[in-house]
Amino acid sequence: xxxxxxxxxxxxxxxxxxxxxxxxxxxxxxxxxxxxxxxxxxxxxxxxxxxxxxxxxxxxxxxxxxxxxxxxxxxxxxxxxxxxxxxxxxxxxxxxxxxxxxxxxxxxxxxxxxxxxxxxxxxxxxxxxxxxxxxxxxxxxxxxxxxxxxxxxxxxxxxxxxxxxxxxxxxxxxxxxxxxxxxxxxxxxxxxxxxxxxxxxxxxxxxxxxxxxxxxxxxxxxxxxxxxxxxxxxxxxxxxxxxxxxxxxxxxxxxxxxxxxxxxxxxxxxxxxxxxxxxxxxxxxxxxxxxxxxxxxxxxxxxxxxxxxxxxxxxxxxxxxxxxxxxxxxxxxxxxxxxxxxxxxxxxxxxxxxxxxxxxxxxxxxxxxxxxxxxxxxxxxxxxxxxxxxxxxxxxxxxxxxxxx
Ligand SMILES: [Mg+2]
Numbered sequence: 001x002x003x004x005x006x007x008x009x010x011x012x013x014x015x016x017x018x019x020x021x022x023x024x025x026x027x028x029x030x031x032x033x034x035x036x037x038x039x040x041x042x043x044x045x046x047x048x049x050x051x052x053x054x055x056x057x058x059x060x061x062x063x064x065x066x067x068x069x070x071x072x073x074x075x076x077x078x079x080x081x082x083x084x085x086x087x088x089x090x091x092x093x094x095x096x097x098x099x100x101x102x103x104x105x106x107x108x109x110x111x112x113x114x115x116x117x118x119x120x121x122x123x124x125x126x127x128x129x130x131x132x133x134x135x136x137x138x139x140x141x142x143x144x145x146x147x148x149x150x151x152x153x154x155x156x157x158x159x160x161x162x163x164x165x166x167x168x169x170x171x172x173x174x175x176x177x178x179x180x181x182x183x184x185x186x187x188x189x190x191x192x193x194x195x196x197x198x199x200x201x202x203x204x205x206x207x208x209x210x211x212x213x214x215x216x217x218x219x220x221x222x223x224x225x226x227x228x229x230x231x232x233x234x235x236x237x238x239x240x241x242x243x244x245x246x247x248x249x250x251x252x253x254x255x256x257x258x259x260x261x262x263x264x265x266x267x268x269x270x271x272x273x274x275x276x277x278x279x280x281x282x283x284x285x286x287x288x289x290x291x292x293x294x295x296x297x298x299x300x301x302x303x304x305x306x307x308x309x310x311x312x313x314x315x316x317x318x319x320x321x322x323x324x325x326x327x328x329x330x331x332x333x334x335x336x337x338x339x340x341x342x343x344x345x346x347x348x349x350x351x352x353x354x355x356x357x358x359x360x361x362x363x364x365x366x367x368x369x370x371x372x373x374x375x376x377x378x379x380x381x382x383x384x385x386x387x388x389x390x391x392x393x394x395x396x397x398x399x400x401x402x403x404x405x
Contacts, residue, residue, distance in 0.1 A: 001107035001162075002232070003117060003136045004143040005088055007081075008151060010101035010130070011039035014080045015070045017129035026067040030055050033247045034071055075380075084128055091120055096232045104143065104232055107136060114160040121157055137161040140230045141223035144180040145170060145198075171199035171224060181220060186213060198224060242280070244268045245339025248394050251290060252335045258287065259325055261394035263387045265340040266314070266321040273312035273342065274368060279351055281310040281344035283317055285324040290336035299335075301328040310344070310351050313364050314371065317342070318385055338394075 007013060011029040016022045026043035030036065037053045044067050049058060055069075062069055081100045089095045094106040107113045117134040124132050134157065135146025146161035149170065153159075161170055175196055177187035189212070195201055202224035209217035219229035244265040252258045262285060273280055284304035291298070303324045311317065321340055374383045381388075 001110060001113050001136055001138065002140055002143045002228075003092075003105040003107045003113065003134050004098075004140070004147040005103050005105060005120070005124075005132050005134050006147045006151065007084065007101035008131045008133055008157075009039055009041050009045075010081075011072060011077055012041040012044075013130045014073075014077050015068075016041065017080065020129070022068055026065060027070065028062065028067055029070045029072050031072055033249045035247060038072060080128060080130060084124055084130060084132070087124055087127060088120065091116075091123070094232055094234055096234055104140060106232055114158055117158040117160075118156060131157065133157045133159075135159050135161060137167075138226040139223040139228045140232075141180050141220060142167065142226065145174060145178075148178075167226065168199060171202055172197055174198040176201050179220065179224075181216070186217075189213070240345060241341055241343035242269050242272050242345070243339055243341045244272075245286075245337065245341075246394060247337045248335070250393070252338075252394060255325075255329055255331065256389075257391065257393045258329065258335055258338060259322060260387070260389035260391060262321045262325055262338055262340055263318045263385065263389075264394075265338070266317040267384065267388060269340050269342045270312050270314040270317045270368075271372065273345065274372060277348045278345045279310035279312045279348060280307075280342035281346070282306050282342065283320045283324075284341045284343070285321055285328065286337075286339050286341070287325070287328060287335050288337040289333050299330045299333040301330075303328050304341075309361070310346055312348075313368055315364070315385065318387060322387070 012027040015027055015029060024043065025041075026047055026049075027039075027041040028037045028044050028049055029039035031038045034055050036055055037049060037051060037058070040049055040051065044065075047065050047067070049062075049067070077100060084101075085095070085097055085103060088103055088105060092105040093108065096104040098104055107116070110116050113136045117136060121132055121134055124130060133147050133151040135143050135148065135150045136159070137143040137146045142161050146159045149161065150157055150159035161167060176182055176190045176198055177184070179198055179201075182190075190196070190201065193212075195204060202221055204221055206218050206221065209221055213220075222229050246261065246265070248261070252261065266283070269280075269283075282304050284302060286300070286302040288300040289298045291300075305320050305324060307316065307320070317340075371383055375381065
């Protein structure tokens, strides 16, 4: 058995978890610098607010409805996520973290999986104040479906999708595009062939599926029939690239302010690389003016550079970013958005050591270790390069902005 634990309205629940007075009150969370709605509590869903709605369009309505509005605080959400994942991990044999708010848990040999799930859900709520739903089934695809049922159609927030009849009933209620792993292209194709319900897909002939949807289609159908084809991936391969970017609340008019922002983004990328014991071969910078303003001079640019040896050293990355920005920046432009992307990421151990710099490399790795240890102990940003600055004109405000108690 596989269980999928999924946090309900995760970002909104995180905000509520530290403000118990918001229990039962509508909450929305906004994207980077308050562009649009990216999370809603059940109460704000019921009020009709849509995912992705631009903030400026619904601002007045939010005020009228007394909705509590928060600027997204991803570092905080990550912290909460880590806490929940640790908790879940301690309660099962194996686990795959699927996203910031979802994890597959190995429930093999669990005698009463639904009872265990109810206890687990209770424990997570007690310790983090985050409500979760748990769906349990024979396969990942079915567990994903079960968690949807758990969230939408149960009072307990737990659903065990097991037994031929129950599975068949569930599959007849879901359309193919609602299934995990079915993209728009496949959904279109299946519709074209008259396959709309998950139950139809489950009964589709394997040879036909193999011919038209390759092995992916066959696996999907098997999973729907309770035959596991997707194993738990305990060590998911690390990401192919890492990006840190921001849309600025106010356009950055000076080179210094933009440079400071990018240095901080580079430092954050380097930290993420070190955290997962990897290094990147390439670093890129992009800068953009506001596309929606026609009266200012528009400019957008992207430049990248390759390091001689893959690195995760903050100092080296910041140096690279400064060089790139120097080459691409236009002093007449006001920049609205900028970011740093590191790519061609490889594990630490795979780094080809250049004989001449080996000594230096070891020393710098040690330096970064101390750097991270101090920041971990004293708080992020305690130790930083002077070029990362203290102005933080580029930083986001992080507090409720539309409605205050
Ligand atoms: Mg969720």
